[in-house]
Amino acid sequence: xxxxxxxxxxxxxxxxxxxxxxxxxxxxxxxxxxxxxxxxxxxxxxxxxxxxxxxxxxxxxxxxxxxxxxxxxxxxxxxxxxxxxxxxxxxxxxxxxxxxxxxxxxxxxxxxxxxxxxxxxxxxxxxxxxxxxxxxxxxxxxxxxxxxxxxxxxxxxxxxxxxxxxxxxxxxxxxxxxxxxxxxxxxxxxxxxxxxxxxxxxxxxxxxxxxxxxxxxxxxxxxxxxxxxxxxxxxxxxxxxxx
Amino acid sequence: xxxxxxxxxxxxxxxxxxxxxxxxxxxxxxxxxxxxxxxxxxxxxxxxxxxxxxxxxxxxxxxxxxxxxxxxxxxxxxxxxxxxxxxxxxxxxxxxxxxxxxxxxxxxxxxxxxxxxxxxxxxxxxxxxxxxxxxxxxxxxxxxxxxxxxxxxxxxxxxxxxxxxxxxxxxxxxxxxxxxxxxxxxxxxxxxxxxxxxxxxxxxxxxxxxxxxxxxxxxxxxxxxxxxxxxxxxxxxxxxxxxxxxxxxxxxxxx
Numbered sequence: 291x292x293x294x295x296x297x298x299x300x301x302x303x304x305x306x307x308x309x310x311x312x313x314x315x316x317x318x319x320x321x322x323x324x325x326x327x328x329x330x331x332x333x334x335x336x337x338x339x340x341x342x343x344x345x346x347x348x349x350x351x352x353x354x355x356x357x358x359x360x361x362x363x364x365x366x367x368x369x370x371x372x373x374x375x376x377x378x379x380x381x382x383x384x385x386x387x388x389x390x391x392x393x394x395x396x397x398x399x400x401x402x403x404x405x406x407x408x409x410x411x412x413x414x415x416x417x418x419x420x421x422x423x424x425x426x427x428x429x430x431x432x433x434x435x436x437x438x439x440x441x442x443x444x445x446x447x448x449x450x451x452x453x454x455x456x457x458x459x460x461x462x463x464x465x466x467x468x469x470x471x472x473x474x475x476x477x478x479x480x481x482x483x484x485x486x487x488x489x490x491x492x493x494x495x496x497x498x499x500x501x502x503x504x505x506x507x508x509x510x511x512x513x514x515x516x517x518x519x520x521x522x523x524x525x526x527x528x529x530x531x532x533x
Numbered sequence: 534x535x536x537x538x539x540x541x542x543x544x545x546x547x548x549x550x551x552x553x554x555x556x557x558x559x560x561x562x563x564x565x566x567x568x569x570x571x572x573x574x575x576x577x578x579x580x581x582x583x584x585x586x587x588x589x590x591x592x593x594x595x596x597x598x599x600x601x602x603x604x605x606x607x608x609x610x611x612x613x614x615x616x617x618x619x620x621x622x623x624x625x626x627x628x629x630x631x632x633x634x635x636x637x638x639x640x641x642x643x644x645x646x647x648x649x650x651x652x653x654x655x656x657x658x659x660x661x662x663x664x665x666x667x668x669x670x671x672x673x674x675x676x677x678x679x680x681x682x683x684x685x686x687x688x689x690x691x692x693x694x695x696x697x698x699x700x701x702x703x704x705x706x707x708x709x710x711x712x713x714x715x716x717x718x719x720x721x722x723x724x725x726x727x728x729x730x731x732x733x734x735x736x737x738x739x740x741x742x743x744x745x746x747x748x749x750x751x752x753x754x755x756x757x758x759x760x761x762x763x764x765x766x767x768x769x770x771x772x773x774x775x776x777x778x779x780x781x782x783x784x785x786x787x788x
Binding site: 340379 | 654657658659661662664665666667668669673
């Protein structure tokens, strides 16, 4: 379970989060939406302990991220699979090494087993036969898929997606959405999707949190969001409802 | 008033950065206990920093030795016999030229490449990706690089010293008509083991500070390709300055 209470964060004079509060129960699939710069990614980085709050708290599985030790935070991160906006594949490593790095670092050293896991996760995201390629030789969509395979490698309890369809063409974006849906069905993970793509929200999310001006502006189902008559919500839907 | 606040701000920044580098060093050393597990990372860095730098170190060492012989002969002219060139040149090489020039060359090659590699990883979210996999970037990236530089810099310095001595002898023998016996007798006459070990001891510090600054600057990189370029320059400039400051400080302690 993730609990966020009165989270505030500023960078120099710019206040990005002004007291964000919400909680996410185990197994939920939640989309966090909002305009660029509204603090979506900053919020996500607080949840995995990459940023420390100025005030307020982020509690994941009972551990307060602000007060947890480095070991506790690293242990917590092993439960989290993270698909980065840019996929963030390690470009000095092959696809195989990228996928199994987490497992290798946390003690799994049997080559045959690692290879089997890498092939399994790769086929789960619809790719085959690229284990020995370097990320530089892959397309944007393939990189995202490999990034997702890496996120799935440690069978995470939580799956975080940071702008999974940004920078992709509409067809590839649909494929990534399908993939997230299929992964959501296969894994009983808690899914948190940062996006401003309303298609992704409508297809995947069961709950939507709309951040505006550093605060939670809307919290409800995608249907409630769609039916909202609030002008700010409507403006956002009109702006980002197209691919 | 503006100048005072500018100097004040720069002073605060300097101490803040110094504190951050000290903290990074502490965290890097704290992970040395895991180095057995990370030996493949360590060996890769030792190869990159050590073996990869050898050709450059050989060139720098050889030419440094050669020019030292010419310099000594020029300064001795009419005052001291050329028979003393061996001792004068070897002591300069062992104490100063070998360790310091090797360190500055390595700062350019290795320090800047560490900053570029880690800087690129930072701006492309690869550092965040490591963190998200529960892997400490300090353990995975910093410790192998700093330890490899700490170990390889003295070895490179020993190579540089030997090659520089050969270069010095080549000039002495071919251009100054000094025989091998005269040259090496002269080296031996004023040879102090302390000179050699003092230089090697200094190089351990030079290696550590070069890698540490490369890691520190790399991990603080912002702003895409331009930021990575600036980090390379910054890593080299700070490392080179720190090597010279450390050289002076260690000289006063050791010699």
